[in-house]
Amino acid sequence: MVNWFYIPLQGIINGLLTGALYALIGMGMALIFGVMRIVNFAHGAFLMMGMYATYVVFQATGVSPYYEFPLAGILLFFVGYATYMGLLRPIRGQVDFMVILLTMGLALVLTDGAQLVFGADYHQINIPLLSRNIHLGSQISINAPWLVSFAIAMALAGALYWVVTHTMFGRAARAIAQNPYAAPLMGINVNRVQAVAFGIGSAAAGISGALLLPVFYLFPEVGNQFKLKSFVMVVLGGMGSIQGAAIAGLVLGVVESLTSLYWGNEWALAVDFVLFILVLSLKPSGIFGSQRA
Amino acid sequence: MRKWQLLIAAVFLLAALFVPLFGLTDYTLQILFRVFLFAALGLAWNLVGGYAGQLSLGHAAYFGVGAYGLALFSKLGISPWAAVLLGVVLAMICAAMIGSVSFRLRGPYFALCTIAFAEVLRLVAKNLPNVTGGDVGVQVPLLFAHSPVRSFYWSVVLLTAFALGLSAWIERSRFGYYLMAIREDQDTALSVGVNAARCKLWALLISAAITGLGGALYASMFLFIVPDQVLPMEISTEIAIVAMLGGAGTLIGPLVGSVLLESAAEIFKNVFKEANLLIYGVLIIVVVLFMPEGIVGTFTRKLALFKKAPAVPFAAPVPATIEAESERAALNE
Amino acid sequence: MSLLEVKRVSKRFGGLKAINDVSFSVKPSEVTFIVGPNGAGKTTLFNLITSIFHVDSGSINFDGRDITHLTPNGAAQIGIGRTFQLVKPLRNLTVLENVMLGAFLRTSSRAKAEKEATKVLSFLQMEKVMHLPARGMGLPTLKRLEIARALATQPKLILLDEVVAGLPTSEAIKLAMLLKRLPEWGISTIGGIEHVMQVVMRVADRVIVLDHGTLIAEGVPQDVVHRPEVIEAYLGSKYKEIAL
Numbered sequence: 001m002v003n004w005f006y007i008p009l010q011g012i013i014n015g016l017l018t019g020a021l022y023a024l025i026g027m028g029m030a031l032i033f034g035v036m037r038i039v040n041f042a043h044g045a046f047l048m049m050g051m052y053a054t055y056v057v058f059q060a061t062g063v064s065p066y067y068e069f070p071l072a073g074i075l076l077f078f079v080g081y082a083t084y085m086g087l088l089r090p091i092r093g094q095v096d097f098m099v100i101l102l103t104m105g106l107a108l109v110l111t112d113g114a115q116l117v118f119g120a121d122y123h124q125i126n127i128p129l130l131s132r133n134i135h136l137g138s139q140i141s142i143n144a145p146w147l148v149s150f151a152i153a154m155a156l157a158g159a160l161y162w163v164v165t166h167t168m169f170g171r172a173a174r175a176i177a178q179n180p181y182a183a184p185l186m187g188i189n190v191n192r193v194q195a196v197a198f199g200i201g202s203a204a205a206g207i208s209g210a211l212l213l214p215v216f217y218l219f220p221e222v223g224n225q226f227k228l229k230s231f232v233m234v235v236l237g238g239m240g241s242i243q244g245a246a247i248a249g250l251v252l253g254v255v256e257s258l259t260s261l262y263w264g265n266e267w268a269l270a271v272d273f274v275l276f277i278l279v280l281s282l283k284p285s286g287i288f289g290s291q292r293a
Numbered sequence: 294m295r296k297w298q299l300l301i302a303a304v305f306l307l308a309a310l311f312v313p314l315f316g317l318t319d320y321t322l323q324i325l326f327r328v329f330l331f332a333a334l335g336l337a338w339n340l341v342g343g344y345a346g347q348l349s350l351g352h353a354a355y356f357g358v359g360a361y362g363l364a365l366f367s368k369l370g371i372s373p374w375a376a377v378l379l380g381v382v383l384a385m386i387c388a389a390m391i392g393s394v395s396f397r398l399r400g401p402y403f404a405l406c407t408i409a410f411a412e413v414l415r416l417v418a419k420n421l422p423n424v425t426g427g428d429v430g431v432q433v434p435l436l437f438a439h440s441p442v443r444s445f446y447w448s449v450v451l452l453t454a455f456a457l458g459l460s461a462w463i464e465r466s467r468f469g470y471y472l473m474a475i476r477e478d479q480d481t482a483l484s485v486g487v488n489a490a491r492c493k494l495w496a497l498l499i500s501a502a503i504t505g506l507g508g509a510l511y512a513s514m515f516l517f518i519v520p521d522q523v524l525p526m527e528i529s530t531e532i533a534i535v536a537m538l539g540g541a542g543t544l545i546g547p548l549v550g551s552v553l554l555e556s557a558a559e560i561f562k563n564v565f566k567e568a569n570l571l572i573y574g575v576l577i578i579v580v581v582l583f584m585p586e587g588i589v590g591t592f593t594r595k596l597a598l599f600k601k602a603p604a605v606p607f608a609a610p611v612p613a614t615i616e617a618e619s620e621r622a623a624l625n626e
Numbered sequence: 627m628s629l630l631e632v633k634r635v636s637k638r639f640g641g642l643k644a645i646n647d648v649s650f651s652v653k654p655s656e657v658t659f660i661v662g663p664n665g666a667g668k669t670t671l672f673n674l675i676t677s678i679f680h681v682d683s684g685s686i687n688f689d690g691r692d693i694t695h696l697t698p699n700g701a702a703q704i705g706i707g708r709t710f711q712l713v714k715p716l717r718n719l720t721v722l723e724n725v726m727l728g729a730f731l732r733t734s735s736r737a738k739a740e741k742e743a744t745k746v747l748s749f750l751q752m753e754k755v756m757h758l759p760a761r762g763m764g765l766p767t768l769k770r771l772e773i774a775r776a777l778a779t780q781p782k783l784i785l786l787d788e789v790v791a792g793l794p795t796s797e798a799i800k801l802a803m804l805l806k807r808l809p810e811w812g813i814s815t816i817g818g819i820e821h822v823m824q825v826v827m828r829v830a831d832r833v834i835v836l837d838h839g840t841l842i843a844e845g846v847p848q849d850v851v852h853r854p855e856v857i858e859a860y861l862g863s864k865y866k867e868i869a870l
Contacts, residue, residue: 039401087578094585096400097348101537102581104530108574116568228412228526231405270416273409280406281394467734474727477716484676484710485779486702486731 006139011261012254017146019253020153021208025226026233026245026252027160028204034177034240035197037096038088041103043205043230044223045110050076050206051222052114054213055123064127066148069210073203080202084195107223115220123218130214149211156207157246160200164242173197177240225269232276238286248287298545298589299461305548306454313443322442326514328555329449330507335536335547336456337503340496342533343541344460344469346476347396347493351407352504352532354391354414355384357524359505360512361418361425364433373434377509384505385498387414392497396490399479408526415524430519433512445514452510453548456503460544472496476542504532538580540587549589628687629654629783629814630675635684637674644670646839647684652816654782655809659817659826659847662836663859668818669711671836672785676701676708689782702731707781709772711788711818715760722747722756724771728778739778746777750804766797773805777813784808786817790825798822802829823851835859 025047032040050072054065087102132144164170172193176183184190208226216222230245233252237244255275256268279287309329313322334356341347362380367373387410395406418425425431437444463469471492474482479489512518539550557576561569584591628651637645645667652658660668673679675686677696685694688704702708707728716724725743726736733739747756750770755763760771769789776784786805790798802825808815819826826833826847833850835843837859843850850856 033401037401039404087582090582091585094581095541097342097404097533097537097541098581098585100348100401100404101534102578104534105574105577105581108577109571110574112568112571112574116571228408231408235402235405264420266416266420270413270420273413273416276409277394277406277413280398280402280409284398284402465736467730467736467739470723470727470730473719474716477718478714480698481710481714481716481775482727483698484702484708485728485775486699487727488697488699 007261008258010140011257013140013142015254015257016250017142017150017253018257019250020150020157021211022229022233022253023157023246023249024153024204025208026230026237026249027157027242028201029230030234030237030240030242030245031160031164031173031197032201033234034242035173036194038103039100039231040201041100041227042083042107042110044227045107046076046079046202046205046223047209047212047226048114048220048223049079049110050209051213051218052118053206054210055125055218058125058213064129065210065213066152069152069207072206072210076206077199077203081195081199083202084198088198089191111220111223118220120220125213127214145214149215152211153208156204160204161242169193169196229272232272235276236279236287241286244286295464295544298543302457302545302548306450306457309450310447313446319442322446324559326446326449328551329446329453330511331531331535331555332548332551333449333452333456334504334507334532335539335551336453336460337500337507338532338536339460339541339547340463340500341493342536343543343546344463344472344476345493345496348404348533349407350404350526350529350533351391351409351411353524353526353528354387354411355501355504356508356511356528357414357418357520358384358387359508360433360518360523361431362505363509363512364431364518365425367434368431373436377436377506380509381502381505384501388497388501389494392494396493408529411524411526411529415520418520418524425520428519430517433516433518435516436510436513441514445510448510449507452503452507457545457548459499464544468492468495534577538577538587540589543587543589543593546587546589550587553588627654628652629689631687632675633685633687635674635681635686637670637679637682644839645674648836648839648841650834650841650844652783652814654814655812656831657806657809657815657817657829658832658834659819659830660834660836661819661826665838666836667839668836669787672708672787672818675785676706702779705782707776707779707784709776709786709789711791713765713768713772715763715768715771717761718759720757720759721752721763721767721771724760725774725778728775731779743774743778746774750774766793769793770801781813783814783816786815788819789817790819790822795824798825799828805829
């Protein structure tokens with residue numbers, strides 16, 4: 001009598017924990033897409049870079065990724081900023097696809113580069129926290145690392161939201177997102193704001209990689225699935241809305257978790273895409289969007 | 294300019310037909326098979342992505358459906374070539390369904406939607422082993438019993454020629470015009486009576502048919518397929534890359550793109566070994582940065598600069614009001 | 627016998643009532659101008675007639691058929707041509723090719739489309755620029771290009787949104803004289819104009835005045851511009867000399 005409630009509840013809780021991480025990745029992508037209309041195919045590769053960077057530092061110093069993640073963030077901020085300034089800015093005027101193509105090329109370079117440096121094998125790390133579980137009552141158990149990553153991800157998501165709504169940068173970014181022609185006329189240095197936005201978005205991906213390290217296998221193509229999931233989140237969330245992407249991340253986490261529970265792991269990704277297609281057909285502006293797609 | 298492109302391509306393809314007679318190894322012929330397969334796929338993609346301007350990143354769906362169509366219909370006892378036909382028809386049906394949802398979306402949303410559909414198909418193929426063999430795979434009948442490697446090679450050269458001829462015909466027709474208008478400004482096209490939805494759908498149906506046929510040929514050559522071989526995003530992106538880098542919206546762009554990129558990929562594999570993908574990625578970045586209209590696009594533009602300047606200058610008349618100035622400013626981005 | 631009948635049409639966007647219970651009709655081979663200050667609803671009305679938006683209430687009849695719920699391309703197919711306020715040329719094509727796009731509505735032959743487009747461009751005195759890319763053209767040429775493209779679809783009714791806005795007065799009047807000849811070709815014209823009254827006075831058979839989505843006056847130009855409610859709607863000294 002008790003299982004029909006507790007099993008899905010566990011599923012939902014697990015889903016929210018994973019979803020928080022998804023939300024962070026998705027918000028990064030949403031920021032970039034919202035401000036620049038760029039679908040960044042290198043987003044997953046940036047996550048992978050953050051993950052490898054944290055791995056290297058962990059192997060060298062033994063410091064937990066949950067303390068090291070800011071390093072991944074800083075590294076990827078600069079990588080993102082440089083990518084925008086060096087590669088994306090020169091081709092801003094070109095057709096959408098060429099920009100996407102460039103990010104695809106970049107992803108290839110980064111992924112193969114990682115394979116050259118670290119090899120194609122799967123790595124994983126072990127931290128003491130991994131064996132700790134927190135119990136809520138007798139039926140629900142939460143693996144400690146996920147709780148920590150949930151907390152950090154939610155805090156960062158909140159911080160990002162605050163930056164976007166309360167700082168000059170955020171206002172400039174939103175202005176560019178609404179009207180890229182009028183924004184420079186208002187004195188906004190579009191290139192700099194976009195570069196910073198790209199940097200922040202990439203940093204979010206990098207930090208997510210760091211947070212993922214304790215609980216996931218590390219290998220060069222690890223970023224692929226997260227890249228695809230962030231596409232789904234951006235669309236679900238609507239028109240590059242950051243809050244939308246965050247909520248979409250949580251929704252995605254829960255939906256995947258429940259799907260895995262009742263139909264098996266292999267269908268989780270498929271359900272993501274089915275959800276994606278459903279939202280696109282019924283409400284193209286996204287669950288939280290209000291304009292035409 | 295166009296006539297030259299067509300002429301060069303025709304000569305090239307004709308010459309290509311004679312190539313196997315020079316005693317090349319099967320291995321080399323297989324590489325050339327890939328070159329022409331992706332040329333044909335790129336040309337097919339070009340109808341939707343180049344002329345109509347709809348960036349599809351899910352063409353692997355049609356490729357895979359063509360491949361699986363051949364495999365699965367043959368398993369039911371249908372003769373191989375009939376199975377190929379059914380596979381192509383099935384690919385077109387998929388295109389109709391995918392298009393009806395995706396074409397309502399614009400720009401990057403369209404691209405993401407196509408990715409989603411292709412991924413769903415891949416995951417369905419993986420997760421229904423009773424139907425598709427799942428990750429274990431499924432056998433594919435051999436379409437050409439007599440000197441198979443050469444025959445497959447010839448079949449893709451002919452497919453490329455067909456796709457090229459079709460593109461050339463479409464480019465000059467009203468249909469082609471409409472596609473290009475949709476690409477440039479869909480609202481303007483609607484205002485002159487273009488049924489944009491119907492045009493885009495037709496372009497996709499034709500594109501899917503050729504792509505599905507390519508998929509069937511590919512599958513038959515390998516005699517065995519798994520979902521991650523014929524339905525992954527890598528195939529979709531390779532098709533799009535070949536067409537875009539060669540020159541989306543040009544006539545022979547995809548052909549040039551495939552010849553150069555597939556050969557480069559092969560050379561990189563031998564020269565750079567494990568770093569080959571990295572170099573390939575760098576190549577993509579370099580081409581996008583320096584030839585953003587694609588190889589053929591940039592080439593034709595540079596060539597046009599050598600022509601005589603037109604008699605009437607481009608200078609705009611002096612505007613009488615500020616409105617004119619701002620309207621022109623809005624026009625000029 | 628009306629060509630176009632707009633009956634009690636209303637449209638609101640969120641809280642804003644853009645078109646409020648507007649009714650009017652247009653006869654074949656006539657030149658009508660809809661005038662009104664910026665924001666009066668002229669473009670919205672055009673969008674409703676060509677089904678870019680759908681009406682909330684009311685009906686629109688064209689040539690006897692109910693066209694209240696059509697598609698934008700459907701409107702062109704049944705004979706309603708349209709230009710846009712912000713010109714939208716197909717930049718990478720030549721002027722001639724731009725106009726051929728319109729001509730293709732009535733023929734699938736490239737040769738015939740070219741012939742028709744050339745004919746239209748000659749009427750608009752654009753022979754010299756026919757083979758130049760649309761990209762480099764100045765505003766007056768682009769405005770004529772818009773009209774040419776719409777004319778090439780062989781419409782019975784053509785909607786011209788702010789067709790002379792931004793043009794120097796001399797250009798505007800030249801264009802207006804050309805437009806005055808459209809009825810000879812059997813085309814009825816509805817122009818939407820904000821303030822270039824010299825054009826309206828010279829060319830229009832009838833004038834309809836819109837203010838904040840409501841039709842406030844209708845009639846012959848000389849008559850309408852003197853009405854107090856019209857002058858009040860504009861509240862501009864521009865029209866003082868006409869009112870006197």
